[in-house]
Amino acid sequence: MLIPIAAIAALASLFGLLLGYSAIRFRVEGDPIADQIDALLPQSQCGQCGYPGCRPYAEAVAAGEAEINGCAPGGEATMLALADLLGREPVEVDAQAAPPAMVAIVDEQACIGCTKCLQACPVDAIVGAAKQLHGIIASECTGCGLCIDPCPVDCIHLEPVPETTATWKWPYPVPRPTRQPVNQSANPSGQWQPQAAVPDVGPPDDAHRPAA
Amino acid sequence: MNFIPFHAGSRQRKLWQFHGGLHLPDEKTLSNTEPAAPLPLPSQLVIPLQQHIGTPARACVAVGDRVRTGQVIGEPQGPVSAPVHASTSGVVTAIEPRAVPHPSGLQAPCVIIDADGLDQWAELPPPIPAFKQTAADDLRQRIRQSGIVGMGGASFPADVKLAPGGEHPVETLIINGAECEPYITCDDRLMREHAADIIDGVHIMLHILDARRCLVGIEDNKPEAIAAMRQAVSAAGLERLIEVVCIPTLYPSGGEKQLIRILTGKEVPSHDIPARIGLLVQNVGTAMAVADAVLRGRPLIERLVTVSGRGVAHPRNFRVRIGTPAAALVAASGGYRPDQARLVIGGPMMGYAVESDAIPVTKSLNCVLALTSAESPDPGPAQPCIRCGRCAEVCPARLLPQQLYWHARAKDLDKVQDYNLFDCIECGCCALVCPSHIPLVQYYRYAKTESWAREREKQAAEHARQRHAAREARLQRLERERQARLRQKKAAAPAKATAAGAKAGARTGAKTGAVAGTKTASQHADRQAAIEAARKRAAERRQAKAATADPAASPPPTANAGQETNAGETR
Numbered sequence: 001m002l003i004p005i006a007a008i009a010a011l012a013s014l015f016g017l018l019l020g021y022s023a024i025r026f027r028v029e030g031d032p033i034a035d036q037i038d039a040l041l042p043q044s045q046c047g048q049c050g051y052p053g054c055r056p057y058a059e060a061v062a063a064g065e066a067e068i069n070g071c072a073p074g075g076e077a078t079m080l081a082l083a084d085l086l087g088r089e090p091v092e093v094d095a096q097a098a099p100p101a102m103v104a105i106v107d108e109q110a111c112i113g114c115t116k117c118l119q120a121c122p123v124d125a126i127v128g129a130a131k132q133l134h135g136i137i138a139s140e141c142t143g144c145g146l147c148i149d150p151c152p153v154d155c156i157h158l159e160p161v162p163e164t165t166a167t168w169k170w171p172y173p174v175p176r177p178t179r180q181p182v183n184q185s186a187n188p189s190g191q192w193q194p195q196a197a198v199p200d201v202g203p204p205d206d207a208h209r210p211a212a
Numbered sequence: 213m214n215f216i217p218f219h220a221g222s223r224q225r226k227l228w229q230f231h232g233g234l235h236l237p238d239e240k241t242l243s244n245t246e247p248a249a250p251l252p253l254p255s256q257l258v259i260p261l262q263q264h265i266g267t268p269a270r271a272c273v274a275v276g277d278r279v280r281t282g283q284v285i286g287e288p289q290g291p292v293s294a295p296v297h298a299s300t301s302g303v304v305t306a307i308e309p310r311a312v313p314h315p316s317g318l319q320a321p322c323v324i325i326d327a328d329g330l331d332q333w334a335e336l337p338p339p340i341p342a343f344k345q346t347a348a349d350d351l352r353q354r355i356r357q358s359g360i361v362g363m364g365g366a367s368f369p370a371d372v373k374l375a376p377g378g379e380h381p382v383e384t385l386i387i388n389g390a391e392c393e394p395y396i397t398c399d400d401r402l403m404r405e406h407a408a409d410i411i412d413g414v415h416i417m418l419h420i421l422d423a424r425r426c427l428v429g430i431e432d433n434k435p436e437a438i439a440a441m442r443q444a445v446s447a448a449g450l451e452r453l454i455e456v457v458c459i460p461t462l463y464p465s466g467g468e469k470q471l472i473r474i475l476t477g478k479e480v481p482s483h484d485i486p487a488r489i490g491l492l493v494q495n496v497g498t499a500m501a502v503a504d505a506v507l508r509g510r511p512l513i514e515r516l517v518t519v520s521g522r523g524v525a526h527p528r529n530f531r532v533r534i535g536t537p538a539a540a541l542v543a544a545s546g547g548y549r550p551d552q553a554r555l556v557i558g559g560p561m562m563g564y565a566v567e568s569d570a571i572p573v574t575k576s577l578n579c580v581l582a583l584t585s586a587e588s589p590d591p592g593p594a595q596p597c598i599r600c601g602r603c604a605e606v607c608p609a610r611l612l613p614q615q616l617y618w619h620a621r622a623k624d625l626d627k628v629q630d631y632n633l634f635d636c637i638e639c640g641c642c643a644l645v646c647p648s649h650i651p652l653v654q655y656y657r658y659a660k661t662e663s664w665a666r667e668r669e670k671q672a673a674e675h676a677r678q679r680h681a682a683r684e685a686r687l688q689r690l691e692r693e694r695q696a697r698l699r700q701k702k703a704a705a706p707a708k709a710t711a712a713g714a715k716a717g718a719r720t721g722a723k724t725g726a727v728a729g730t731k732t733a734s735q736h737a738d739r740q741a742a743i744e745a746a747r748k749r750a751a752e753r754r755q756a757k758a759a760t761a762d763p764a765a766s767p768p769p770t771a772n773a774g775q776e777t778n779a780g781e782t783r
Contacts, residue, residue: 043673045680053680123679142676165262168316169665170657172623173594 033086034062040081041071045122046144048072053122061086069093073144102143102158104136110155117147117156225457228477230470232606233462234641236394236561238433243520244397247405248529251544257299257325257535258572259285260312264361265368266292271323277304280334282511285323288356294369295359298334299513299533302327313538313557313571315564322572325535336509343506348420351506358505359512359575363497364388364466365558367576370498374420376487382421383490386475387414387499389430389437390459390466393559396579398516399496401529403430403437406500407444413499414454416506421492426454427475428496431461463561464639468493470608482635497578517573519545523552523582532573538580539569553585560588561640595648603642603652609635613642617652620659625666628659636660706739 038058049070051057060066061082068082069091076093083090104125106117113131125141128134136156148156161167262268269286273279279298286296302325309319337357340346356371376382387410391399403410414426430438441456459465459474469480472491480486486493497515504510513534520527525546532541538557542548556563557571558579569580603613612631619628636656643652 038677041673042669043676043680045676054677055680122683123676124683125679140676140679142672163316163318165312165314165316165318165320167665167668168314168318169661170315170654172658173651173654 031059031062034059036085037061037082040074040078040085042073042078042142044073044142044144046073046142046146067091073099075099101161102145103138103141103161104143104145104147104156105159106134106136107155107157108133110153112153112155114152116150116152120146120150122146225455226477227457227459227475228473230465230473230608231610232608232641233464233470234606234644235461236463238461239394239520240397240400240433242395242397242522243518243527243529244400246528248398248401248516248531249544250531251533251536251540253300253327253329253331253533254536254540255327255329256305256537257302257327257533258310258537259296259299259323259325259535260310260572260574261286261296261321261323263296263367263534263574263576264294265366266290266294266372268321269293269296271307271321273298273304273307273323275304275306278302279304279325280332282336282513283334284357284511285325288369292369292372294361295357295511296323297359297511297513297534298323298325299535300325300327301330301332311568311571313566313574313577315566317567336511339509340506343416344419348422351416351420354505355502358501358510360498360501360505361512361575362495363501363515363576363578364495365562365576365578367574370494370502373492373494374417376421376485376492380487380490382423382487382492383425384476384492385414385418385421385423385426386471386486386491386493387426387428387496388466388468388471388493389428389434389441389496390471391434392431392461392463392466393561393563393579394463395520395581396518396559397520398518398529398578400434400437401518402500402516403434403496404440407437407440408447409503410441410496410499411444411448411450411454412507413501413503415448415450416502417494417499418453423492424453428454428456429459429465429471429475430456431465432458433461463641464608464637467608467637467639469637482632512575515573515575515577517541517577518579519582520579521552521556521582522584522587523549523554525549534575535572537569538571538573538577541573541580542569542582548582549584551584551586552582554583554588556581556583556588561644562638591649594650597648597650600647602645602647606641606645608639608641609637611636613652616659617650617655620655623659623662625659625663629663633659633663 034055035058038055041054041058043054045053047053049057049066049072051060051066051070054071057066057070061068061070068086068088069079071078071082072094074081079093080090082088106126111128111133113128113133115128115130115134117134118126118128122144123140123142125137126134126147127137143158143161145158148154148158261271267289270289271285272287273283273285278301279285280301281298283298284295285298285304288295304323305326306324307321308324310322310324311317312320312322314320337354340351340354343351352371352374355374356369360370361367362370362373389399389403391397414428417423418426428441430441432438438456438458445451445454445456457475459471464470465474468486471493472478472480472486476491478489478491480491481488501512501515505512514531515534516529517532518527518529519541524542525548527545530541530544554565555567555569556565556579557577558564558581560581560583563579563581597614597617599614601614603617604611607613609632615631616628616633616636619631620633633656638653638656640653643650643654646652
């Protein structure tokens with residue numbers, strides 16, 4: 001009776017010491033979960049989730065204080081990625097598809113050079129000085145829209161980022177209706193369909209016969 | 213399998229076979245019987261500023277400028293980029309987005325030149341006939357200046373490809389003359405008509421790479437091209453260096469990795485380039501352009517283009533200036549036949565359909581294909597996959613097209629990459645044999661471009677995160693500095709405070725009649741009294757102000773007040 005108790009007690013204290021030691025020795029700085037969540041967020045710093053930036057929202061989600069569907073620019077894809085990461089159930093997202101990428105544009109005729117948008121921009125994408133025309137560095141703009149409200153003359157608006165040949169994506173093949181003009185759109189992949197193509201693998205029937 | 217016996221000049225070379233592939237009706241005789249005809253100069257040229265992989269060139273001419281043939285009109289930006297040259301002399305009438313040969317049908321920045329018909333050449337860099345005595349870097353520089361890109365279709369800048377770096381020296385240069393896609397015959401005609409130039413280009417590239425040998429792979433359905441190339445090799449006396457190899461016709465033997473497999477038996481590692489295993493593949497057209505650039509100083513301003521298909525009256529090859537509209541090519545081929553149904557840029561297997569022929573010829577455009585509906589029948593709607601596995605049997609990259617299809621269809625981009633989506637060369641064999649007519653390649657192209665877009669978004673997000681963090685850090689630093697200044701001010705305050713305290717003490721002393729203003733009182737007590745007095749005064753002021761301001765309800769003045777008024781006026 002005593003020996004098992006002693007053995008269990010010895011093991012318990014051994015593992016206790018081991019765990020205690022590792023907790024000190026391999027201590028993780030920061031919150032790795034929040035880091036992982038932060039990495040999944042689009043980093044537009046728009047504040048639409050109700051938190052001042054992506055990092056605070058990531059920390060709130062990590063702490064279980066915020067829902068995973070708070071990120072509007074991320075849309076459903078981000079929500080699903082968060083659900084996958086955190087092992088939570090997917091929840092309803094307001095906008096199904098992520099909104100298109102936007103970029104802010106300053107109306108040069110109306111800008112009075114008040115510098116208010118400069119202070120509002122979370123990524124320092126607006127350049128300018130007092131009483132000087134402000135300009136937006138399009139490549140740095142995340143399209144968060146935080147500069148729009150502070151502008152006293154409403155000279156900033158968002159526009160979708162124009163699609164170029166470099167950013168264009170092949171469309172997802174849609175099951176097409178049976179009747180369509182035979183012209184270009186009928187076969188958008190440009191796939192040629194000759195009748196006399198012969199595979200180099202012998203007759204297909206043989207190829208499918210399981211090896212004896 | 214790794215050891216390859218090499219017999220210079222031998223025509224009995226051991227060849228290997230790649231997995232899968234298809235025997236296609238090659239349709240080459242439609243267009244390869246006549247020599248390539250020079251196309252008359254069109255009245256207007258549209259020259260895209262991006263005709264290569266990498267950063268687009270930046271226009272270095274202005275609207276209204278006169279340009280001469282061969283003059284640089286777009287300068288390369290960054291290391292992986294290529295310049296663009298005026299293909300004829302004339303006046304730049306616009307620099308604006310125009311439709312370019314791209315599956316999207318989108319517009320891209322182009323320089324538009326109204327030709328003057330004189331075709332006056334600009335001053336060209338001097339020819340380098342003694343290239344053997346010239347340093348490889350100088351030759352690479354010349355190739356870069358001449359705007360040469362891979363002309364087999366990928367259009368990767370040739371100078372970058374010819375500089376593979378020190379750790380993987382290139383032993384064997386492979387010249388791709390396979391031209392395995394049906395209909396296309398421009399490389400065939402080029403080899404028949406300019407074999408000597410191609411061999412010169414190969415010789416130059418061998419010198420640049422310091423490679424030991426060169427294999428020219430040509431499919432056996434081009435016997436005239438093989439004969440011409442062999443003759444050119446013997447005429448140049450380069451039999452010990454260059455071997456022209458006749459390879460069996462099997463689509464897609466002209467794929468880079470497939471050709472390497474056929475000629476050397478080696479496999480290029482997944483996600484890697486042939487230079488990794490000491491090989492480098494260049495197209496015959498690129499070799500020709502290299503010879504032009506080095507031996508004649510001429511930049512890449514023209515190329516051979518096949519116009520074929522049963523949808524044009526007279527299919528043939530043309531020698532075309534870059535920027536010529538495809539419509540001019542079709543017109544020179546006798547125009548469309550009434551039963552023309554589709555216009556394809558590139559071959560029927562890997563090309564893409566375009567809506568209009570109002571697009572210019574670019575450095576990598578090899579074929580304009582007008583197909584009739586009989587040649588490209590509508591396969592009908594896609595049926596469910598029956599898991600027959602024929603796609604996997606024909607896949608030359610030895611992938612599992614069916615698995616790729618499932619995951620691409622489910623938009624599972626991680627899974628589809630686990631099945632090596634990016635090793636897919638989009639040859640189209642799987643889609644062609646699919647009995648259910650599933651547009652497999654379209655699914656893979658969708659998954660590839662979607663993955664790239666996600667990657668771009670991820671990088672943009674990381675960039676924005678860094679900028680946000682930098683801004684936060686800056687704001688915090690400014691706040692710290694402000695606090696530090698305040699503290700400094702406070703530290704400087706005691707001197708004044710003592711003086712103020714002395715006065716205050718004198719006043720209180722006068723009221724209470726106690727001895728004040730003398731040096732016997734401790735400084736600490738003085739200071740305390742001064743603070744107390746200041747607080748009392750501040751409180752009184754606040755009360756007084758609140759009493760007067762409340763009825764008016766005017767906000768406290770802020771630093772931005774002036775600007776707000778200003779803004780109000782503008783509004």
